[in-house]
Amino acid sequence: MSLPVIAVEGLSKTYGSVAAVSDLSFNIARGSITALLGGNGAGKTTTLSMLLGLLLPTRGSIHLFGVDMANDRFQVLPRINFSSPYVDLPQRLTITENLRVYARLYGVVNINERIDEMLEALDLQAMRKRRYGTLSAGQKTRVAIAKAMLNEPELLLLDEPTASLDPDSADRIRRYLTDYKVRTHATILLASHNMGEVEQLCDDVIMLHRGGIVARGTPAQLIADFRRDSMEQVFIDITRETIRFPEEGPIEL
Amino acid sequence: MNFKTQSSASVNVKREYKDSSVQRIYAMCLRYLYLLRSSWPRVVELAYWPTVQMILWGLISQFFAENNSWLAQAAGVLIGAVLLWDVVFRGQLGVSLVFFEELHARNLAHLFVSPLRPIELVASLLLISFVRTVIGVGVAALLAIPMYHYSIFDLGLPLLAFFANLLVMGWAMGLVVAALVLRFGVGAESLAWVVVFAVAPLSGIFYPIEILPQWAQTLAWWLPASHVFEGLRSVMFDHQFPMSLFYTATVLNVAYLLLSIVVFLYVFSVARRHGLLMRIGE
Numbered sequence: 302m303s304l305p306v307i308a309v310e311g312l313s314k315t316y317g318s319v320a321a322v323s324d325l326s327f328n329i330a331r332g333s334i335t336a337l338l339g340g341n342g343a344g345k346t347t348t349l350s351m352l353l354g355l356l357l358p359t360r361g362s363i364h365l366f367g368v369d370m371a372n373d374r375f376q377v378l379p380r381i382n383f384s385s386p387y388v389d390l391p392q393r394l395t396i397t398e399n400l401r402v403y404a405r406l407y408g409v410v411n412i413n414e415r416i417d418e419m420l421e422a423l424d425l426q427a428m429r430k431r432r433y434g435t436l437s438a439g440q441k442t443r444v445a446i447a448k449a450m451l452n453e454p455e456l457l458l459l460d461e462p463t464a465s466l467d468p469d470s471a472d473r474i475r476r477y478l479t480d481y482k483v484r485t486h487a488t489i490l491l492a493s494h495n496m497g498e499v500e501q502l503c504d505d506v507i508m509l510h511r512g513g514i515v516a517r518g519t520p521a522q523l524i525a526d527f528r529r530d531s532m533e534q535v536f537i538d539i540t541r542e543t544i545r546f547p548e549e550g551p552i553e554l
Numbered sequence: 555m556n557f558k559t560q561s562s563a564s565v566n567v568k569r570e571y572k573d574s575s576v577q578r579i580y581a582m583c584l585r586y587l588y589l590l591r592s593s594w595p596r597v598v599e600l601a602y603w604p605t606v607q608m609i610l611w612g613l614i615s616q617f618f619a620e621n622n623s624w625l626a627q628a629a630g631v632l633i634g635a636v637l638l639w640d641v642v643f644r645g646q647l648g649v650s651l652v653f654f655e656e657l658h659a660r661n662l663a664h665l666f667v668s669p670l671r672p673i674e675l676v677a678s679l680l681l682i683s684f685v686r687t688v689i690g691v692g693v694a695a696l697l698a699i700p701m702y703h704y705s706i707f708d709l710g711l712p713l714l715a716f717f718a719n720l721l722v723m724g725w726a727m728g729l730v731v732a733a734l735v736l737r738f739g740v741g742a743e744s745l746a747w748v749v750v751f752a753v754a755p756l757s758g759i760f761y762p763i764e765i766l767p768q769w770a771q772t773l774a775w776w777l778p779a780s781h782v783f784e785g786l787r788s789v790m791f792d793h794q795f796p797m798s799l800f801y802t803a804t805v806l807n808v809a810y811l812l813l814s815i816v817v818f819l820y821v822f823s824v825a826r827r828h829g830l831l832m833r834i835g836e
Contacts (some may be wrong), residue, residue: 316828316829322641346832347829348831350829350831353663353667354667354826355663355666355667355826355829355831356826356827356829356831356832357823358827366733368581375669375671378667378668378669379571379573379669381667382665382667383663383667383691385619385663387660387832388660388661388663388832389660389661390661390664391588391589391659391661392659393583393588393589393593393712394585394588394589394592395588396584398584398588398624401584402581402582402584402585402588403581403664403668405577405578405580405581405584406578406581406582406665406668406669406670407571407668407669408571408574408577408578408669409572410570421572432592452571469639494679508608522776524800544805548665
């Protein structure tokens, strides 16, 4: 069995007496698209931040590609990337300037060629000289995705990748991500509030509630297990606590 | 709109990375130079205050020179002092304000999930501070030549020693200010403008340290700037470069710079513990 790309063991984060995340343990296999779901305050952003090394856990361990993030995260960072609508790029720099800076930070070789590829792939060529701050929310999201793909990451962490995109652009981004995963066998972990997107894009779902994992499985398995018609209904059941969680750990399907 | 998939050729190539610290520091310098290039008010602001100060003190010097024979000799000291003091100020702002740009741009999280090490960010802040200080103080220094027939460049090699020491002192203060803002949020930004004025009276910019009260003199000698300005007066009045003052300023600066880097890196680890890298700037 191959090494999991993400291996999380006993992960907790507390702020004073408040537990943002408690005792999370999960593995994510190479080549999967996994959704990290949960209502506001469930612990998604905290978990993503810890996986990225932006936040230090109170307890527990994170291994990416078998490397301990507590001690050797710079060994792994060139192989991963990240995008979030809540983190911006410098507003006064043009799209190309932003991408050039990040390409250098990630040690990309053939920088100009790679930037051209990304601009073309995300239909940003025509606006390459426009300042990031002048772009619409949807265009900014596409630039953030372009930045996240610059180093051809083997692990991509996405926080609401299609937030603020119109349905057409959102669909194109989803197809782009699926295609990227198929061609490169990359692993994608995303947080999303769009349950339709999760059903369409993801082959694995981790449901968080109150900082812990309450269910895990494919979207179809979760819908069947909760006896609902859609992931949206499953999500509502869990966040409103209208279902009863098993007493011993998450529902494993 | 049509998103294209990449050619399989580009995807099938083995992923290659250049793991180069120099490359990452260069990337950050590029980021700050792009910013400077994109905003002419930022460039004007760099030279504006040093020039205004230089004009003000140039006029005061001219007035004194016509009314007092001792000050007639020393006319250049005031202009030289004001230009050199601005090296400290620009050096400090060059570090702290450029760091604030990242907070305002809400860009820190992107930077620190990239392979950029915190120490590399520090190195790029120091380099860009050097560039900004040279632009800011350089313009004022060049304008002083036609306006007051005073060239600070006539100081020769001692000018390099003074400039380097004052710049490093500015860097150390700038890093501590950046660390405080990283820890306590953008509400602490005003520190960038006030810290340098707190040490100005003790630095002996326009007067010898010996005129200060004894307790203040004790404090003053812990500042590299006091040694530099005593040295400046020695060069201009006595035509001697006091090596002991230079060595003391250099030793103090090395200690303060190392200490400020340690403080910045420590606060960075505190910021990771408290989740500040995601939240700051909001």
